[in-house]
Amino acid sequence: MCESAYPFRVGDFECIAIRDSAEQCPVRELLPDIDDPQVREALALRGWSTEEMSYDFLGLFVRAGDDAIVIDPGWGPCTDRLESRFVPSLRQAGIEPDHVAFVILTHLDLDHAGGVIAPDGGLAFPNARHVMAEEAWAGYRSLRILAMCSPTDAESYRTLARLLEGRVLLTRDETEVVAGVRTLPAPGHRLGHTAVEFVSRGETLLHLADTVLHPIVVEHPTWSTGYDSSQERIRETRRRLFDRAARSSALVFLSHAPFPGLGRIASEGSGWRWSPSQTGPRN
Ligand SMILES: [Zn+2]
Secondary structure, three states: OOOOEEEEEEOOEEEEEEEEEEEEEEHHHHOOOOOOHHHHHHHHHOOOOOOEEEEEEEEEEEEEOOEEEEEOOOOOOOOOOOOOOHHHHHHHOOOOHHHOOEEEOOOOOHHHHHHHEOOOOOEOOOOOEEEEEHHHHHHOOOHHHHOOOOHHHHHHHHHHHHHHOOOEEEEOOOEEEEOOEEEEEOOOOOOOOEEEEEEEOOEEEEEEEOOOOOHHHHOOOOOOOOOOOOHHHHHHHHHHHHHHHHHOOOEEEEOOOOOOOEEEEEEEOOEEEEEEOOOOOOO
């Protein structure tokens, strides 16, 4: 198995989890309440570090019928500290970017959306329609939000907006992109944050994006996490989507869990339990 591409199936859908990049990250950045003894204890109980962890940046490819779909193509050229491997890994798997019909963006943070920009400044997926929440598209073109970004990030957002003009498919509420592929609003992380559900032949894959930044949060959905815009709304989103995942026995994909980011969420008592997929390597 390739270190950064993990193929799997969901019903008739052929999927590949792709590691765009990875970096060491202080656990405190993800779990600001790390000094709370209960938090430390819960992490230790599950064998997670309380100091530093490898934080993966994962994207996904799904072939649904005739449609080649990319979900979050990683950083692309919008990072100067990491090497973005999403498109090279996709090519290595035999998929050419110009065959991709849809690029679904769960939100517009550059570790998820930067990869729509090719290294030469053009479009990485020139024939794709780019699917995102209306709120995300409107938000990142507003001067108020651009003013809060670093100058480099603001420049990336201006490039993104220019390249995608006329090529976007905007979603509001639940939206079916193609048969069996549906976006689900997941508010509380970033503007327009969206989950994606894939259903084929009775099997379900639920892409939770950044609803969970550290897998321990599945078992502690009320914990505060870094990078979320509203703790209250993300907690509500977690409860709704964890319940959905448990009821459909879905395979679950998390954008920042250890590669390949797959596992299952099962009901346990009044909460949930995360079980990472046994098929992928741990790092
Ligand atoms: Zn993220």
